[in-house]
Amino acid sequence: MDGKLSQSNKEQLEYFVGLGPRRFTLLYSITRDGCSSDTFHQRCDYQGPTVTVLYNQQGSVYGGYTSASWSSNGTNTRDEKAFLFQLQYSGSNRPKKFPITNTAYSIYCEPSYGPMFGGYTAYDMNSFSGTINKSGTYYQLNGSCTYGANYAMSGVSSWNEIHNGNLQVTELEVYSVCVQPSTRSASTGTDDKEFVAWGKHPEFGDELRQELLQEIASMQPYSELKLQEYRVLLIGPVGAGKSSFVNTVCSAFKGRIVQRASCGEEQHSFTKSYQAYNVKTKKNASLHFRLCDTRGLEPDLGINIKEFDYLVNGHVPEKYEFNAEASISLEDKMFVVKPSLAEKVHCVVFVIDASTLNKLDPDVMKKMKEFVKITARGNTKQALLLTKIDIADSCVKESPKHAFKSRRIQDVVVTASKMFGFPRYSILPVKNYEEEAEMREVVDILALLALRKILHFAEDYMDGILNDRGIGAESLLYSESDDLALESEAASESA
Numbered sequence: 001m002d003g004k005l006s007q008s009n010k011e012q013l014e015y016f017v018g019l020g021p022r023r024f025t026l027l028y029s030i031t032r033d034g035c036s037s038d039t040f041h042q043r044c045d046y047q048g049p050t051v052t053v054l055y056n057q058q059g060s061v062y063g064g065y066t067s068a069s070w071s072s073n074g075t076n077t078r079d080e081k082a083f084l085f086q087l088q089y090s091g092s093n094r095p096k097k098f099p100i101t102n103t104a105y106s107i108y109c110e111p112s113y114g115p116m117f118g119g120y121t122a123y124d125m126n127s128f129s130g131t132i133n134k135s136g137t138y139y140q141l142n143g144s145c146t147y148g149a150n151y152a153m154s155g156v157s158s159w160n161e162i163h164n165g166n167l168q169v170t171e172l173e174v175y176s177v178c179v180q181p182s183t184r185s186a187s188t189g190t191d192d193k194e195f196v197a198w199g200k201h202p203e204f205g206d207e208l209r210q211e212l213l214q215e216i217a218s219m220q221p222y223s224e225l226k227l228q229e230y231r232v233l234l235i236g237p238v239g240a241g242k243s244s245f246v247n248t249v250c251s252a253f254k255g256r257i258v259q260r261a262s263c264g265e266e267q268h269s270f271t272k273s274y275q276a277y278n279v280k281t282k283k284n285a286s287l288h289f290r291l292c293d294t295r296g297l298e299p300d301l302g303i304n305i306k307e308f309d310y311l312v313n314g315h316v317p318e319k320y321e322f323n324a325e326a327s328i329s330l331e332d333k334m335f336v337v338k339p340s341l342a343e344k345v346h347c348v349v350f351v352i353d354a355s356t357l358n359k360l361d362p363d364v365m366k367k368m369k370e371f372v373k374i375t376a377r378g379n380t381k382q383a384l385l386l387t388k389i390d391i392a393d394s395c396v397k398e399s400p401k402h403a404f405k406s407r408r409i410q411d412v413v414v415t416a417s418k419m420f421g422f423p424r425y426s427i428l429p430v431k432n433y434e435e436e437a438e439m440r441e442v443v444d445i446l447a448l449l450a451l452r453k454i455l456h457f458a459e460d461y462m463d464g465i466l467n468d469r470g471i472g473a474e475s476l477l478y479s480e481s482d483d484l485a486l487e488s489e490a491a492s493e494s495a
């Protein structure tokens with residue numbers, strides 16, 4: 001659904017905002033989603049600049065713009081660029097912009113209220129609180145409007161000249177107003193001023209893409225270790241995008257959309273076996289890492305703590321078919337009793353869907369926290385890949401390079417860092433190839449930036465190995481302490 005806002009009204013609002021063409025994406029509509037403050041916040045918090053538009057039965061259209069994100073933190077938000085506006089009055093065009101005068105009180109972000117402009121002594125435009133049911137043909141909003149409290153209402157002498165003396169609306173819509181990707185200049189362009197960059201990142205472009213491809217192609221384990229490849233384990237909930245990340249990385253190197261790992265959506269994991277993918281360049285040269293795809297985590301099924309431990313320590317052979325009900329055991333013929341350093345995992349990458357981070361199953365989260373502890377115990381390195389950032393933030397969907405400027409993504413990164421106890425530099429936002437028919441430079445760059453970090457962490461693991469064990473080849477295969485751990489496990493399994 002595109003919403004009720006006409007093209008000419010959009011153009012008028014673009015003119016008011018004054019930063020060139022915008023893309024209007026409908027986030028919330030009371031006729032579609034219900035008139036409820038909870039739904040408004042679910043749909044509109046942390047979405048960057050938005051415009052709220054109200055329509056009434058008399059044919060008047062009016063509302064407010066804020067370049068700040070809505071949130072549910074119960075405070076006033078400062079925004080020098082906010083304004084209220086009128087577009088139509090009683091069916092006739094009457095475009096008027098009412099700029100903010102008291103910038104500290106531009107919008108009020110209260111979870112039990114819908115969009116609220118103004119604050120402190122009075123709210124200039126307070127739309128509604130709680131839930132409002134439709135009465136006949138309109139919604140009787142329970143908010144109020146105060147003339148000139150924090151916005152300059154030049155050209156009208158009262159709110160009656162805007163809303164016809166009532167808050168009976170036929171529709172209230174909130175649109176995100178992103179930069180049109182095609183009109184956006186390089187990262188120093190004027191449009192960027194609206195975004196707060198949370199992550200330092202290089203200039204996106206083909207030069208960066210080529211540099212990353214070359215750098216990653218040249219990365220390989222230290223020759224003293226006599227290792228061909230770094231081993232990277234991808235683990236995370238069902239449908240998080242583990243297999244899609246494998247395909248995205250393969251695509252970036254092949255220069256075409258690659259479909260090596262099977263992806264899809266099912267109630268249980270789509271991936272059933274342990275597959276270690278090597279990645280090749282356009283000219284078919286093998287790169288020095290393997291991405292190991294696993295079965296998705298479920299509360300009571302699939303990989304459990306013991307199986308994860310076996311995976312990280314290299315006891316699970318490639319192509320192993322995961323048994324949803326039981327983990328691989330020492331008795332299993334395929335069990336790798338004495339794994340070499342090459343079979344051990346050097347970096348564990350937790351793969352999490354950024355758009356559903358807050359809805360993660362608590363039991364799956366508990367499992368993953370145990371996995372984090374096990375990984376840290378063995379000194380294996382870890383990172384967190386945040387997928388589906390295009391779903392988490394509609395502006396990022398338009399151009400994934402906005403990932404490092406999106407307040408919504410920044411928020412998700414901070415939350416993920418707290419949930420997993422990982423430093424923020426190890427949290428890597430990506431958008432996997434999924435609907436695209438053709439390659440996209442920015443999708444490649446995000447995946448390559450993430451992969452480069454992961455391989456640096458794997459190299460850190462190797463540094464630790466060299467430091468701790470010395471470089472005697474035999475000491476790199478299997479240690480006596482591993483034998484002792486397995487013996488005690490065998491004892492507990494048979495008990």
Ligand SMILES: Nc1nc2c(ncn2[C@@H]2O[C@H](COP(=O)(O)OP(=O)(O)OP(=O)(O)O)[C@@H](O)[C@H]2O)c(=O)[nH]1
Pocket residue numbers: 236237238239240241242243244245262263264265266268269270271272294295296297387388389390391430431432433434435
């Ligand atoms: N929009 C969007 N969709 C994605 C992204 N990554 C994956 N998907 C979609 O999410 C669904 C699940 O992706 P998979 O890669 O199969 O997920 P998985 O983690 O391997 O899932 P299991 O093997 O079932 O555990 C597929 O429909 C993908 O197309 C992304 O970054 N953005």
Ligand SMILES: [Mg+2]
Pocket residue numbers: 242243244262263270271293294296
């Ligand atoms: Mg999969």
